[in-house]
Amino acid sequence: xxxxxxxxxxxxxxxxxxxxxxxxxxxxxxxxxxxxxxxxxxxxxxxxxxxxxxxxxxxxxxxxxxxxxxxxxxxxxxxxxxxxxxxxxxxxxxxxxxxxxxxxxxxxxxxxxxxxxxxxxxxxxxxxxxxxxxxxxxxxxxxxxxxxxxxxxxxxxxxxxxxxxxxxxxxxxxxxxxxxxxxxxxxxxxxxxxxxxxxxxxxxxxxxxxxxxxxxxxxxxxxxxxxxxxxxxxxxxxxxxxxxxxxxxxxxxxxxxxxxxxxxxxxxxxxxxxxxxxxxxxxxxxxxxxxxxxxxxxxxxxxxxxxxxxxxxxxxxxxxxxxxxxxxxxxxxxxxxxxxxxxxxxxxxxxx
Amino acid sequence: xxxxxxxxxxxxxxxxxxxxxxxxxxxxxxxxxxxxxxxxxxxxxxxxxxxxxxxxxxxxxxxxxxxxxxxxxxxxxxxxxxxxxxxxxxxxxxxxxxxxxxxxxxxxxxxxxxxxxxxxxxxxxxxxxxxxxxxxxxxxxxxxxxxxxxxxxxxxxxxxxxxxxxxxxxxxxxxxxxxxxxxxxxxxxxxxxxxxxxxxxxxxxxxxxxxxxxxxxxxxxxxxxxxxxxxxxxxxxxxxxxxxxxxxxxxxxxxxxxxxxxxxxxxxxxxxxxxxxxxxxxxxxxxxxxxxxxxxxxxxxxxxxxxxxxxxxxxxxxxxxxxxxxxxxxxxxxxxxxxxxxxxxxxxxxxx
Ligand SMILES: CC(C)[C@H](C(=O)O)[C@@H](O)C(=O)O
Ligand SMILES: CC(C)[C@H](C(=O)O)[C@@H](O)C(=O)O
Numbered sequence: 001x002x003x004x005x006x007x008x009x010x011x012x013x014x015x016x017x018x019x020x021x022x023x024x025x026x027x028x029x030x031x032x033x034x035x036x037x038x039x040x041x042x043x044x045x046x047x048x049x050x051x052x053x054x055x056x057x058x059x060x061x062x063x064x065x066x067x068x069x070x071x072x073x074x075x076x077x078x079x080x081x082x083x084x085x086x087x088x089x090x091x092x093x094x095x096x097x098x099x100x101x102x103x104x105x106x107x108x109x110x111x112x113x114x115x116x117x118x119x120x121x122x123x124x125x126x127x128x129x130x131x132x133x134x135x136x137x138x139x140x141x142x143x144x145x146x147x148x149x150x151x152x153x154x155x156x157x158x159x160x161x162x163x164x165x166x167x168x169x170x171x172x173x174x175x176x177x178x179x180x181x182x183x184x185x186x187x188x189x190x191x192x193x194x195x196x197x198x199x200x201x202x203x204x205x206x207x208x209x210x211x212x213x214x215x216x217x218x219x220x221x222x223x224x225x226x227x228x229x230x231x232x233x234x235x236x237x238x239x240x241x242x243x244x245x246x247x248x249x250x251x252x253x254x255x256x257x258x259x260x261x262x263x264x265x266x267x268x269x270x271x272x273x274x275x276x277x278x279x280x281x282x283x284x285x286x287x288x289x290x291x292x293x294x295x296x297x298x299x300x301x302x303x304x305x306x307x308x309x310x311x312x313x314x315x316x317x318x319x320x321x322x323x324x325x326x327x328x329x330x331x332x333x334x335x336x337x338x339x340x341x342x343x344x345x346x347x348x349x350x351x352x
Numbered sequence: 353x354x355x356x357x358x359x360x361x362x363x364x365x366x367x368x369x370x371x372x373x374x375x376x377x378x379x380x381x382x383x384x385x386x387x388x389x390x391x392x393x394x395x396x397x398x399x400x401x402x403x404x405x406x407x408x409x410x411x412x413x414x415x416x417x418x419x420x421x422x423x424x425x426x427x428x429x430x431x432x433x434x435x436x437x438x439x440x441x442x443x444x445x446x447x448x449x450x451x452x453x454x455x456x457x458x459x460x461x462x463x464x465x466x467x468x469x470x471x472x473x474x475x476x477x478x479x480x481x482x483x484x485x486x487x488x489x490x491x492x493x494x495x496x497x498x499x500x501x502x503x504x505x506x507x508x509x510x511x512x513x514x515x516x517x518x519x520x521x522x523x524x525x526x527x528x529x530x531x532x533x534x535x536x537x538x539x540x541x542x543x544x545x546x547x548x549x550x551x552x553x554x555x556x557x558x559x560x561x562x563x564x565x566x567x568x569x570x571x572x573x574x575x576x577x578x579x580x581x582x583x584x585x586x587x588x589x590x591x592x593x594x595x596x597x598x599x600x601x602x603x604x605x606x607x608x609x610x611x612x613x614x615x616x617x618x619x620x621x622x623x624x625x626x627x628x629x630x631x632x633x634x635x636x637x638x639x640x641x642x643x644x645x646x647x648x649x650x651x652x653x654x655x656x657x658x659x660x661x662x663x664x665x666x667x668x669x670x671x672x673x674x675x676x677x678x679x680x681x682x683x684x685x686x687x688x689x690x691x692x693x694x695x696x697x698x699x700x701x702x703x704x
Contacts, residue, residue, distance in 0.1 A: 083548070084541035085542075087541075093542070118579075119467075119470060141544075143549065150511065150512035151512075152510045153545065154545040154546035155493075156505070156507075157503065158504045160501055160502035188436055189437055190437075191488060192437040192441060193504055193505065193506040194504050195437075196437055197495065221609070224600045240542075241542070241543070248576045249575040252576030253579055257573070
């Protein structure tokens with residue numbers, strides 16, 4: 001019997017509505033696989049927790065999480081209660097960094113049963129490898145009054161080792177895919193310190209992978225390609241901010257931010273990895289029972305893959321697509337089903 | 353007789369192919385309007401010029417340009433000859449900054465006769481107001497070997513005055529439009545010095561415009577909205593980088609980067625403003641005679657608007673749309689016409 005310990009953090013807003021279906025999917029996956037169990041422990045860390053305790057998680061929160069093999073997260077943020085940069089840097093980004101989850105993996109894939117807003121999506125199937133530990137998201141910088149003005153400086157910080165490992169991960173991921181093609185998101189024409197450096201590292205690491213086709217595209221043009229020719233892309237490697245933008249855009253072309261999954265990976269497996277959907281806490285629809293559980297359940301599949309249970313993970317994804325193809329979809333996808341109806345329908349198909 | 357002096361810089365690649373049609377459109381506009389002439393002088397500043405002179409423009413290039421009322425630019429950059437950051441910072445970005453063109457105006461509009469890649473574009477009509485003089489495009493930063501690593505720092509620099517004037521411009525622009533709605537592109541959850549500051553300024557300036565509807569949206573979500581619900585947006589105000597990304601994405605949903613125009617404005621009119629299409633020099637198609645002249649010609653219309661000749665500008669835009677609706681379009685739009693065929697067809701309609 002293999003037993004995997006998971007910390008579950010539903011977080012805020014619709015995170016609390018969709019996480020239960022992700023948890024049920026994991027439990028069912030263990031059952032279907034056999035000889036496997038997920039031992040899950042839930043933590044109430046969230047903006048509500050902040051209101052009570054003045055922090056997003058206890059001071060020893062990171063240490064507590066280190067005892068687990070993975071973290072299953074819903075969503076973080078309630079901007080009317082806690083400013084976003086406080087809640088996110090106090091929980092989501094803190095975990096990503098402390099746990100050295102330096103890769104954020106985000107598939108962008110045309111799904112059965114979902115209408116893409118693109119007229120002719122041509123079966124796009126992209127894997128975005130997002131650098132997840134440094135770059136544009138940096139606490140270095142500040143404000144001052146200077147001369148007749150107020151000046152704010154925000155530092156983006158890129159290290160060679162941090163850039164190399166993200167880019168190398170992307171090449172290795174491409175090596176396992178059919179098309180074997182890596183596109184690097186850059187902006188070396190406008191951003192003249194970090195991005196020419198990024199290009200240089202991409203070129204150097206790329207030479208280790210002569211069998212992989214490789215190209216660099218400016219982030220502005222690349223964003224347009226997500227709309228005009230997404231089917232030409234395979235693996236896309238991007239800095240923290242560029243990856244953030246491309247993957248929401250990716251969720252957009254998929255048909256809804258409510259279905260997109262993501263995995264914050266510590267490839268060295270020294271620390272737990274964290275699995276969370278791309279969507280946020282969506283306070284505007286929280287409590288209405290209409291949040292889409294697909295993103296969270298597809299995220300469960302990414303966790304199954306991570307632990308080597310690709311077979312049962314694929315079954316779960318098939319069940320998700322079957323359910324959507326049967327028209328059992330939430331309002332964000334143009335349907336009328338509730339969170340529970342969609343979640344239960346997926347679980348029922350998964351059981352079959 | 354009103355005489356307006358224009359510096360024309362075709363620049364690199366397809367810039368040289370499309371600028372002549374923009375120039376002809378301006379000449380014809382003056383004729384149609386009557387009592388008006390554009391006196392145009394051409395400058396060969398470009399990457400080729402760099403190869404010969406070791407600089408993108410002469411040392412006194414900026415002083416020369418100050419004698420003109422506007423600059424009409426094609427495209428800059430030939431990355432195989434001159435690194436992009438050298439060519440762009442040596443010409444395009446240098447002019448934007450030295451001439452205090454702190455606003456970059458970019459319409460994102462569904463056009464007659466152009467098939468949008470969106471299945472249901474619903475007549476979107478967005479005006480992006482891009483901060484054009486500071487922000488993420490900054491020469492401050494550098495590289496060093498530190499500890500066991502190499503570290504690159506890129507500073508984004510925002511000033512209160514620079515942020516305020518861009519945001520105020522956006523509110524004023526919204527006041528002249530039907531919908532009167534400004535969306536601010538932010539990322540204050542991830543980027544914690546500059547973007548919370550940007551939000552603060554947006555809130556403060558916004559209070560001067562109680563009649564304008566106003567909201568902030570994170571750049572990741574906003575990028576998705578350009579695909580999932582562009583018709584809900586009106587004016588979008590964005591930092592230099594975010595505006596760059598959104599407007600290429602905007603060109604993407606319009607149907608081709610080849611049709612999108614832009615205006616680098618010095619609203620104080622102390623320095624010449626510069627008009628240039630959104631597309632680049634496209635060395636891959638240069639010389640084939642298939643570059644789309646629409647972006648450059650629509651850019652000429654923006655120049656006409658800037659000088660107060662909105663009527664004739666509208667006629668030019670109508671001629672562009674009529675031509676595209678008649679199926680006279682270049683390959684980027686799915687057609688078979690050449691640069692010359694499209695350009696001449698537009699000019700012929702414009703003459704009528
Ligand atoms: C060429 C490049 C530096 C430029 C920019 O990023 O500003 C271009 O993309 C644009 O949008 O005008
Ligand atoms: C909430 C926010 C800080 C976060 C990010 O930008 O990383 C989110 O957008 C994401 O993509 O996971």
